[in-house]
Amino acid sequence: MAEPTLDVPDGESETARDDRARLPVLLTLPFPGPLDYLAPPPPETPPPGQLVRVPLGRREEIGCVWDRDSTVPADFAPPPESPVASARLRPVRGALDLPPLPVTLRRFIDWLAAYTLTPPGLVLAMALRAAGTEPRKPALGWVRGSADTASLRMTPARLRVLAALGNAPHGTADLSAASGASPAVIRAMADAGLLEAAPIPAETPFATLDPDFHRVTLSDEQDHAAETLRAAVRARAYSATLLEGVTGSGKTEVYLEAVAEALRLGRQVLVLLPEIALSAQWTERFARRFGAQAAIWHSALGSKRRKITWRAVLDGQARVVVGARSALFLPFPDLGLCIVDEEHDTAFKQEDGVTYHGRDMAVLRARIAGAPVVLVSATPSLETLANVEAGRYGHLTLAARHGAATLPHVALIDMRAHPPERGLFLSPLLTEAMEERFARGEQVMLFLNRRGYAPLTLCRACGFRMECPNCTAWLVEHRARKELACHHCGHTEPIPPSCPHCGADSSLVPIGPGIERIFEECRARFPEARLLVMASDTLGSPQATADAVRRISHREVDLIIGTQIVAKGWHFPHLTLVGVVDADLGLGGGDLRAAERTVQLLHQVAGRAGRADAPGTVLLQSYVGEHPVMQALVSGDYRAFMAREAAQRRPGFWPPYGRLAALIISANTAEAADALARAIGAHAPHLPGVEILGPAPAPLALLRGRHRRRLLLRAPRAIALQPILRHWLTGLRLGAQERVEIDIDPVSFL
């Protein structure tokens, strides 16, 4: 394949070079494939997977020795380029001091790249982001030196430093913090021989997990499911299973048994959660079961911790990793089980940069590793249900809540018949029910999937709406921060004192509620209640989440007001009432999955109620009680609802009954975006069964200052879209301001 810079290294004869191996090296750059380099002669020839340093132009890059033969079908991959003449190959400079990346990870990178039409180097970059490829210098700390204190001037600061020394070496910063002495004092002591440098032993952060540390007695139903999963782990082969069970039925308990089995076999396990925030409660529970912590992986992890974890995964020392979807790219040498908890959750879809669906890629990862994958949900996605129906996935169900807990009672509040007072958002029926719970010392949760104070600010005088200058979106008022913010691009501005359009003074009013406004209403209505807001912007860190969870569990909170973050997987035993402030919220917008997603989300929220002894109630505030979504929630008949969804999508070959890809075409002006979209549309392939929809404005026609148009490509399942897209877009030349993004299996329709 192509080496873009062709300067021939000097000092060697052509024939000598010809004898050496041609080594494909994948760089973390957007080339269509690996570049060829000249390998050092055996035994120094690095094996596939080895990270190496190679020249690229005048720079040096880190790359990974790649496999000569790809397992990706030829029509999924870009056409091979003609190889560079051996004479012009440049030599590999050296290998990094790391074990090679496992072959299963290399295959996964190839396949994910081919499936999402991403240059494989960019996928490798994701896998190496935390690799810690710079050489590891052992950190140095200080121990007591041989110099005698009697012969030296001992200031109080020096004495404090000596007192702060422990048995193990401490780094300068630590020692300075512990003693209150400045680093300069410490260095002077070292010069005087009072301190001596010694390497700080490397951390070995992942304690051994004991599969039998604390076993629970499973119900018959749970035990059957657990045994099926254990057998799948023992089989050491790919299989996919949906573990479906009502909220609180013990799905987690069951899959932890499969994790235990993998541990007994000495294999590694990957558990994906949709939300980092969830890992706090999850890891606590994990530690109770296995006597030690799992390794945690997500983008908010500090860089040192990431490096340690990445290396421990590669060394096989980290046995169980729980993480966000980026954990899929960790270098597991011996993956024996993969779990996707809350598999229906759209948070698994990565929309920035490399666009991929974490759940689907987990299935791919497991398939390549030859390991079982378990998809877990109370409200499985239609995709997964269709795979079950087609016989591709196995299916285990848990029908009852664990122990005495029963499923919550779900009822609608018809907002037309029982409207809130003017300027408020909670119906008297809801506030009365809340009052009752507070009187009994029980907890209440209010759910509204909207951050901030109000989603719209409007001028009472002229009707002008405060919009984002960069996006087709309204600015959301954040009263606590005294600003208007765009939730798409992050643009913020102070709330203007007068209307920017007509100049009327103090004429801007907030329209509609966000959780801050519900908080305000509740504080006025229930002055005694202890309130807690849970939203992605208030639970910034896992620590903050852990704190919130602890306060809820210890009954230091009466009322939780939250966005979608409260919907997922939490177990709050004292929570008996869940109120959904606006159950209709997710139904708008032309999204294919709007109804499915609303049912899943609200069903999950509802599932937080009544998980222990006291029965739970869920109240849904809605203006459209007759809507099938509301009816499904009230009846609890998720299956019937999904059957209806399936019947709607099947005839038009909508996913999962057909394949869909989106081309998002964007430019810096509306005219340029239109012209480019038309030009691409004009070259659309005409193939039997393949339909092109659009171009049309993308649902966010303006996003971060870019004008966006969309083409959709739809085909029956039997037709793969990747080769068609590749062919279609080959030879496309884009201007500097033009961009085309491909989204295979689009989820959000943005």
Ligand SMILES: Nc1ncnc2c1ncn2[C@@H]1O[C@H](COP(=O)(O)OP(=O)(O)OP(=O)(O)O)[C@@H](O)[C@H]1O
């Ligand atoms: N066999 C069991 N023995 C003891 N406790 C159990 C058992 N099964 C479940 N539980 C407890 O019941 C509660 C609910 O179980 P779990 O969280 O596993 O359910 P889930 O189906 O994963 O719930 P969700 O879908 O809402 O996340 C937990 O506190 C769990 O520890």
Ligand SMILES: [Zn+2]
């Ligand atoms: Zn914006």
